Amino acid sequence: MAELLEFRVPAGRDRTLLVWGLEPAPGLEHSLFSAFSKFGLLYSVRAHRNAAVAGPGYYAIVKFYSAGDAGRAQRACNGQRLFQKSPLKVCVCTKQKGFQQHFLALNSNKCQELANHYLGFNSWSSRIIALQNVSGFDGENEELGETLQKQAVKYLCAVEVTLPNHGIRTRGVALGEADVENGEDPLEFVTATRRAQKLAAGRALSNAFQKILIIILENRKVAVEYNSTLEELTDSLTEEELKGLVQVNELSLEQFDFEGEEVLSDLSFDDELPSREMPSN
Numbered sequence: 001m002a003e004l005l006e007f008r009v010p011a012g013r014d015r016t017l018l019v020w021g022l023e024p025a026p027g028l029e030h031s032l033f034s035a036f037s038k039f040g041l042l043y044s045v046r047a048h049r050n051a052a053v054a055g056p057g058y059y060a061i062v063k064f065y066s067a068g069d070a071g072r073a074q075r076a077c078n079g080q081r082l083f084q085k086s087p088l089k090v091c092v093c094t095k096q097k098g099f100q101q102h103f104l105a106l107n108s109n110k111c112q113e114l115a116n117h118y119l120g121f122n123s124w125s126s127r128i129i130a131l132q133n134v135s136g137f138d139g140e141n142e143e144l145g146e147t148l149q150k151q152a153v154k155y156l157c158a159v160e161v162t163l164p165n166h167g168i169r170t171r172g173v174a175l176g177e178a179d180v181e182n183g184e185d186p187l188e189f190v191t192a193t194r195r196a197q198k199l200a201a202g203r204a205l206s207n208a209f210q211k212i213l214i215i216i217l218e219n220r221k222v223a224v225e226y227n228s229t230l231e232e233l234t235d236s237l238t239e240e241e242l243k244g245l246v247q248v249n250e251l252s253l254e255q256f257d258f259e260g261e262e263v264l265s266d267l268s269f270d271d272e273l274p275s276r277e278m279p280s281n
Contacts, residue, residue, distance in 0.1 A: 003068050003216040005118070006227075007111050007209040009104040010043050014067040016093040017074055022047065022058035023084045029060070031083040036062050039076065040069025041117045043110070061093075065114060066216060108202035111209040118214050118222050123165055126205055129158040129239055130246040131197060134175075151180045153192045156246055157200035158234070161208040166224040171242070172207025173234050176200030211235075 010016075017036070022028060033045045047060040064070040070092065078090040106114065115124050135154045158173045176199030178192040211230045215223040234242055 002218060003066060005065055005114070005214040005216065006103075007106050007114060007206070007212060009106060010063055010065050011103055012067065013093045015064050015070050017062040017064070017070055017090055018059065018093050019062060019077075019088055019090050020050075020057075020059040021086060021089045022060060023086060024056070024058060025084065028058060032060050032062060035077065035082045036064075036073050039064075039073035041065050041114065068216065105206050105210055108205040111206050114214075115209065115212075118216070119163065119224065124161060124163045126159055126161045126208070128201060128204075129160055129171070130243045131155060131157045131200065132246045151183045153178050153180060153189070153196040155193075155196045155200040157197070157204040158242055158246055159201065159204035159208050161205070161212070163212070163224060168212065168224060168226050170208045170211040170226065171232075171235050172204040172210070173232075173242075173246075174200055174203030174207050176203060 019032065022032075025031065028047045029045050032047065033042060036042060036045070041064070043063040043065055045060060045062050047058050050057050050059060062070075062073075064073070074090050074092055077088060079087050081087050132155065133153075134156045135152065154175060154177045156173065156175055158171060160169060160171050162169045176196040178195035178199070180189055180192045182188050211227045213225040213227050215225060217223060234245075237245070
């Protein structure tokens with residue numbers, strides 16, 4: 001049976017493995033990652049100390065993007081020693097509690113990782129169409145006769161992702177915002193500007209990937225489809241029209257609030273802002 005993958009944080013019991021019977025050891029999560037990543041791309045590996053009533057040792061939660069990969073890993077690893085002296089117990093999670101139904105978009109780094117794994121490093125490209133400063137000030141507080149203003153740097157970014165082998169081209173538009181606590185410090189303003197630009201570019205890239213569906217066929221080959229249900233007004237505009245809207249700020253910024261896991265820790269300040277022709281790494 002074919003399996004559908006989206007550029008979202010994987011949810012569902014069939015993609016999550018519970019591993020217990022783990023012995024304490026340095027680099028335990030690294031050992032788990034090395035063992036289970038042989039079966040497919042992993043979203044996360046988390047090891048935890050057993051509760052006191054369960055006795056000494058650890059258990060782990062291993063989350064795959066693909067339910068098929070998780071199933072193969074469970075069958076192959078259950079009862080095996082792998083990297084320790086005693087055999088492990090591995091099962092597909094069966095508890096419903098803790099599995100949220102509200103799906104979160106993957107951050108931009110995870111989107112690129114997923115695309116590279118299933119589609120190939122050279123099968124897609126991305127570029128920034130527009131990056132515009134839309135900064136303003138938050139509301140004023142005039143209590144006790146004092147006006148308080150908090151300046152924020154805001155950037156609106158439009159990114160395009162292209163999959164030439166599949167004839168797919170998608171766009172994402174997103175807002176990035178960073179507070180400036182001390183507006184009189186030029187260095188702080190520059191730093192906030194970079195933060196806002198990086199967040200906007202990363203979120204826009206993630207937004208563009210949300211419209212791509214990866215289909216894993218029974219023979220393990222991969223197909224790609226465009227998810228038209230997520231199509232937005234900006235997708236139907238020409239590039240010049242989109243640039244114009246971004247530059248004159250005729251777009252409602254509220255519609256570009258990001259519901260995903262994009263965080264600044266995923267966007268290193270040692271890296272420059274992605275160029276207008278962003279490589280797929």
